[in-house]
Amino acid sequence: xxxxPLPDIDDITRPFWDAVQRRTLALQRCDDCAIWIFYPNxxxxxxxxxxxSWHPVSGRGSVYTxxxxxxxxxxxxxxxxxxxxxxxxxxxxxxxxxxxVGCHHEAVHVGMRVQICFEDRNGFLVPQFGPA
Amino acid sequence: xxxxxxxxxxxxIAAASEVAPGRYPELDLLARYRAALSxxxxxxxxxxxDINGVVVSPAGMAEGKAENIFVHEQLCELxxxxxxxxxxxxxxxxxxxxxxxxxxxxxRAGLTDSVLCVAAGRFxxxxxGGAEANARMCCHPQxxxxxxxxxxxxxxxxATRHMHEFGTTREDLAAVAVSSRxxxxxxxxxxxxxxxxxxxxxxxASRPIASPFHLLxxxxxxxxxxxxxxxxxxxxxxxxxxxxxxxxxxxxxxxFNISQSHDLLMGGAHAAGRRAFAMAGMTPxxxxxxxxxxxxxxxxxxxxxxxGVVPRGRGGRLFADGRTAPGGDRPVNTYGGxxxxxxxxxxxxxxxVVEGAxxxxxxxxxxxxxxxxxxxxYANGGMMSEHAVVILGSRP
Numbered sequence: 001x002x003x004x005p006l007p008d009i010d011d012i013t014r015p016f017w018d019a020v021q022r023r024t025l026a027l028q029r030c031d032d033c034a035i036w037i038f039y040p041n042x043x044x045x046x047x048x049x050x051x052x053s054w055h056p057v058s059g060r061g062s063v064y065t066x067x068x069x070x071x072x073x074x075x076x077x078x079x080x081x082x083x084x085x086x087x088x089x090x091x092x093x094x095x096x097x098x099x100x101v102g103c104h105h106e107a108v109h110v111g112m113r114v115q116i117c118f119e120d121r122n123g124f125l126v127p128q129f130g131p132a
Numbered sequence: 133x134x135x136x137x138x139x140x141x142x143x144x145i146a147a148a149s150e151v152a153p154g155r156y157p158e159l160d161l162l163a164r165y166r167a168a169l170s171x172x173x174x175x176x177x178x179x180x181x182d183i184n185g186v187v188v189s190p191a192g193m194a195e196g197k198a199e200n201i202f203v204h205e206q207l208c209e210l211x212x213x214x215x216x217x218x219x220x221x222x223x224x225x226x227x228x229x230x231x232x233x234x235x236x237x238x239x240r241a242g243l244t245d246s247v248l249c250v251a252a253g254r255f256x257x258x259x260x261g262g263a264e265a266n267a268r269m270c271c272h273p274q275x276x277x278x279x280x281x282x283x284x285x286x287x288x289x290x291a292t293r294h295m296h297e298f299g300t301t302r303e304d305l306a307a308v309a310v311s312s313r314x315x316x317x318x319x320x321x322x323x324x325x326x327x328x329x330x331x332x333x334x335x336x337a338s339r340p341i342a343s344p345f346h347l348l349x350x351x352x353x354x355x356x357x358x359x360x361x362x363x364x365x366x367x368x369x370x371x372x373x374x375x376x377x378x379x380x381x382x383x384x385x386x387x388f389n390i391s392q393s394h395d396l397l398m399g400g401a402h403a404a405g406r407r408a409f410a411m412a413g414m415t416p417x418x419x420x421x422x423x424x425x426x427x428x429x430x431x432x433x434x435x436x437x438x439x440g441v442v443p444r445g446r447g448g449r450l451f452a453d454g455r456t457a458p459g460g461d462r463p464v465n466t467y468g469g470x471x472x473x474x475x476x477x478x479x480x481x482x483x484x485v486v487e488g489a490x491x492x493x494x495x496x497x498x499x500x501x502x503x504x505x506x507x508x509x510y511a512n513g514g515m516m517s518e519h520a521v522v523i524l525g526s527r528p
Contacts, residue, residue, distance in 0.1 A: 004278065004280070005277060005278050006278070007273070007274035007275070007278060008273060008274065009274065010274075013274050039272060039274075039275060064293070065289040065290070065292045065293040065296070065396065066289060066292055067284075067285035067286075067288035067289050067292060067342045067343050067344075067345075068340075068342065068343040069280060069285050069342045070339075070340040070341060070342060070343070071258065071284075071339075071340070071341045071342065072280070073258070073263035073264055073267055073280060073281070073282035074261070074263055074264040074267075074282075076280075077280040080280060083280060085279055085280060085281055085285045085286075085289070085342070086289075087289055087390075087391045095391050095392060095394060096275070096391065097271070097272075097275060097276035097279055097281065097389070097391040098279055099279045099280070110292065110293065110296040111296075126278055128279075
């Protein structure tokens with residue numbers, strides 16, 4: 001059993017999580033001003049337009065910043081330390097909190113090119129990032 | 133109560149007291165507020181008629197709950213006062229500086245002539261479930277929370293970014309903690325005073341928590357509380373021969389989840405500071421004492437830059453060169469900071485306001501900065517989400 005948390009999905013975020021289960025990263029974009037939006041929303045935060053549509057995106061980005069966690073916050077992450085908590089800047093612009101996996105934690109650096117990957121948490125996929 | 137008119141009316145902190153931070157498991161919620169009020173009433177000659185307003189922060193946030201949203205009513209009853217203005221307000225650690233601005237606004241609007249500002253807090257240790265409760269409160273539950281965040285690695289990401297952009301070093305961060313400890317040794321109520329002085333090497337040798345932070349880069353989670361009275365000129369002068377006058381204030385609110393702050397370099401502090409300096413008609417070079425929120429060693433370093441005390445990228449040198457420590461030309465966190473005085477959770481920002489006021493009043497004892505005429509208090513709440521600056525002075 002993977003003890004780590006799962007999202008409590010709602011109608012606004014369901015398209016995001018459905019896409020992730022198909023191993024795809026999808027984001028909303030405003031039909032009016034073409035701004036990419038994250039987190040999922042019901043209006044555009046640049047123009048308040050309501051016409052938002054979902055689009056698959058590259059899943060590529062770079063590490064904007066990170067921290068190597070040595071002391072776990074709670075039991076679900078106790079077996080993970082040291083792990084990398086990072087903020088990734090997607091090619092499309094939005095920033096996402098994530099883990100960087102698939103390399104030694106000392107290899108992670110600001111600006112590192114990364115590509116989306118997926119962690120299986122008891123049959124539910126959660127997006128993470130690894131070296132591109 | 134006699135409320136004079138006037139929007140530019142001078143307003144001051146007339147009285148300020150704080151309980152020694154510690155671990156007080158025997159005190160329930162209301163008892164912690166009572167302790168803060170007891171300290172104030174024992175140190176200052178106040179009568180019920182002097183308290184014509186109450187602003188209080190809710191306790192329980194740092195434990196992941198904030199159910200006592202009626203605490204202002206409880207405190208009014210406890211004090212036996214029936215003020216024309218009272219509320220419970222929350223902006224995390226920034227609350228306690230914003231209370232001062234709200235009190236000033238209420239007085240200047242003619243609602244009242246004085247406002248008592250009160251906070252009490254408890255900050256559970258990471259190992260006691262505090263980390264999960266806090267992470268659930270300050271991270272998007274469907275996204276950021278999934279990746280094992282808690283407060284240290286969230287703030288640490290800001291430090292990592294600063295190190296990347298400006299070449300700030302591990303030693304620079306440690307120098308902030310060293311400076312704070314040196315001040316704490318001069319404060320009888322500072323929790324870490326008993327542990328004596330520390331060096332840069334001690335900080336780096338303490339156990340790693342979340343890079344780049346080690347244990348001594350992190351504030352000390354404790355229980356505590358404080359209270360201060362804001363009053364119009366007549367009452368302030370009657371209660372205190374040397375009140376701390378409010379010269380300017382500013383605030384800024386920038387994000388909720390830290391991952392959505394595309395500026396991890398305290399842009400909100402910059403905006404709040406610019407507003408406060410403009411109101412006061414002052415520049416950073418005219419400030420004698422700085423009390424800068426320091427949940428982690430990184431914060432005061434970046435805040436000093438954001439406020440214009442030093443140019444961008446020079447915050448590390450400010451601390452590494454000893455300019456912020458006792459005897460330095462830019463004293464920072466003269467009470468020991470949250471790093472060494474103690475972090476009282478829901479009451480944390482109080483420590484900066486109380487110390488800034490005591491420095492202006494000339495009542496800071498062994499740690500008094502000689503001739504301090506002006507003090508700047510900066511407090512932030514959330515994950516560097518809410519930023520408040522107040523500037524205090526010895527003359528209105």
